[in-house]
Amino acid sequence: MKVIKSKKLEGCIEGSNVYDLLLSEQITKEFIINLSKLGKLSYHASIMKPYFTIISKGKFTIKGVQGNSTIRILLPEDADEQLINVISEELRSC
Numbered sequence: 001m002k003v004i005k006s007k008k009l010e011g012c013i014e015g016s017n018v019y020d021l022l023l024s025e026q027i028t029k030e031f032i033i034n035l036s037k038l039g040k041l042s043y044h045a046s047i048m049k050p051y052f053t054i055i056s057k058g059k060f061t062i063k064g065v066q067g068n069s070t071i072r073i074l075l076p077e078d079a080d081e082q083l084i085n086v087i088s089e090e091l092r093s094c
Contacts, residue, residue, distance in 0.1 A: 027066065
């Protein structure tokens with residue numbers, strides 16, 4: 001899956017180093033399962049809008065909703081924007 005656009009969020013309650021990524025397709029269950037190679041997956045599939053969180057301790061957190069075409073990336077305060085490019089490349093192989 002390709003990242004079409006990334007946007008840094010200002011004034012986000014979740015942190016000060018937060019990005020939304022627009023994906024080329026909607027998020028599927030298979031994509032979520034493939035993303036689990038990036039960290040610890042928490043997947044809540046039994047609700048109307050299934051959502052997931054992937055935590056790579058000390059590196060990043062990915063959040064999203066199945067069926068949407070955006071994901072949210074939370075980076076540590078001292079992380080460089082280059083990490084978004086690395087994550088985008090990882091998403092391409094999922």
